[in-house]
Amino acid sequence: MTRRDATKEEEQGSSAIVFEGVSKRYPDGTVAVEHLDLTLPAGELTVLVGPSGCGKTTTLRMINRLENPSEGRLMIGEQDVMRIDATRLRRRIGYVMQHSGLFPHHTIADNIATVPRLLGWNKKRRRERVDELIELVGLEPSLASRYPHQLSGGQQQRVGLARALAADPPILLMDEPFAAVDPIVRHRLQQEFLDLQRRVQKTIVMVTHDIDEAMKLGDRVAIFEPGGAVAQFDTPSRLLAAPASDFVIDFIGADRELRRLALKRLDSLTLDSGLTAPFDEVVSRARSYLQQAGSGGIVVLDSDHAPLGWLGWEQLKRAGDATRLDALDLQPWRHRLYLHDNLRTALNALISAPGEVVPVVNDEGHYVGVIDRLQLTRQLV
Numbered sequence: 001m002t003r004r005d006a007t008k009e010e011e012q013g014s015s016a017i018v019f020e021g022v023s024k025r026y027p028d029g030t031v032a033v034e035h036l037d038l039t040l041p042a043g044e045l046t047v048l049v050g051p052s053g054c055g056k057t058t059t060l061r062m063i064n065r066l067e068n069p070s071e072g073r074l075m076i077g078e079q080d081v082m083r084i085d086a087t088r089l090r091r092r093i094g095y096v097m098q099h100s101g102l103f104p105h106h107t108i109a110d111n112i113a114t115v116p117r118l119l120g121w122n123k124k125r126r127r128e129r130v131d132e133l134i135e136l137v138g139l140e141p142s143l144a145s146r147y148p149h150q151l152s153g154g155q156q157q158r159v160g161l162a163r164a165l166a167a168d169p170p171i172l173l174m175d176e177p178f179a180a181v182d183p184i185v186r187h188r189l190q191q192e193f194l195d196l197q198r199r200v201q202k203t204i205v206m207v208t209h210d211i212d213e214a215m216k217l218g219d220r221v222a223i224f225e226p227g228g229a230v231a232q233f234d235t236p237s238r239l240l241a242a243p244a245s246d247f248v249i250d251f252i253g254a255d256r257e258l259r260r261l262a263l264k265r266l267d268s269l270t271l272d273s274g275l276t277a278p279f280d281e282v283v284s285r286a287r288s289y290l291q292q293a294g295s296g297g298i299v300v301l302d303s304d305h306a307p308l309g310w311l312g313w314e315q316l317k318r319a320g321d322a323t324r325l326d327a328l329d330l331q332p333w334r335h336r337l338y339l340h341d342n343l344r345t346a347l348n349a350l351i352s353a354p355g356e357v358v359p360v361v362n363d364e365g366h367y368v369g370v371i372d373r374l375q376l377t378r379q380l381v
């Protein structure tokens with residue numbers, strides 16, 4: 001393999017991050033991370049959360065080799081990070097810090113273009129990328145020529161994010177990215193960040209000590225406990241429904257959250273209309289609906305407009321173009337959700353649901369929309 005091929009493979013390769021028995025001991029004997037076994041799936045947002053000093057930041061910084069493990073192995077895709085040149089590794093991993101970490105004497109545009117410049121992109125390409133990113137993170141184009149101290153905290157965080165995304169890295173590390181801004185700005189940045197992640201689908205690892213933020217943003221959440229071990233690593237819904245220990249219950253306040261969910265009914269939410277297809281639709285049409293909507297699956301409805309089952313993208317990909325949907329092996333839901341059901345019932349239904357999506361019906365059993373994990377966890381904060 002030539003060096004060029006190797007670089008290409010690094011850039012395009014699968015970006016799951018795997019910790020295999022990783023520990024970190026600092027020279028003064030502090031054990032920051034204790035025998036970590038963790039697989040952070042490619043394309044997902046994993047949040048590391050826990051009390052202060054339990055090893056979250058150290059864990060994050062081992063991924064881009066700002067710290068090296070004392071024991072164990074850390075893999076990105078098929079590669080051991082210790083075998084990748086640290087500088088090259090960092091160029092394909094975006095890093096967002098708590099206090100944006102911008103260069104004070106560089107303009108916003110120059111800050112954003114830092115990695116593209118190091119990679120030798122020409123001026124025109126850099127300028128186009130800066131314009132694109134400024135729009136992507138929701139900044140005013142006129143800010144490009146300003147300096148960091150002329151921006152608000154929230155704006156600086158947006159620039160930090162744009163800079164981290166500049167060379168389109170497959171992995172993004174974020175260390176308390178929303179901690180230094182006031183609660184209203186934080187809420188808005190979180191919402192926008194969720195939308196952005198849906199579009200860019202990076203493998204993201206984020207550190208926070210705010211459990212509400214973790215539950216709202218994470219596809220998966222690793223709850224660290226003092227001593228640098230992970231108490232539980234799971235989806236937010238499963239953490240709530242099946243906390244693994246008293247420490248987890250205390251930390252997420254599961255009882256409180258579950259009680260709150262039980263008090264709210266589905267008809268108090270604006271349900272997502274979801275992606276549906278009639279039972280007699282053909283596979284090729286359903287595939288194009290999915291592609292247009294960028295969805296992972298579709299709810300198939302019967303002739304009474306009642307949910308019949310779920311079809312995932314993988315199933316549709318394998319099926320013949322002209323096959324009718326009701327001839328396929330539709331995945332049923334174990335629970336039927338009515339508009340008058342509460343959100344705790346919805347949470348239980350979601351855990352076993354195909355595609356982590358459950359249809360909701362009215363009293364007549366007719367489809368009215370879907371509830372998914374994201375909508376539900378939004379209710380928790």
Ligand SMILES: Nc1ncnc2c1ncn2[C@@H]1O[C@H](COP(=O)(O)OP(=O)(O)OP(=O)(O)O)[C@@H](O)[C@H]1O
Pocket residue numbers: 026027028030031032050051052053054055056057058059209
């Ligand atoms: N360079 C270092 N030398 C010695 N000990 C360190 C060093 N960096 C961190 N530690 C210690 O390692 C432990 C884990 O620190 P780390 O910063 O990873 O925790 P954290 O969970 O991110 O904490 P916080 O939420 O307060 O940022 C702490 O006890 C910390 O004091």
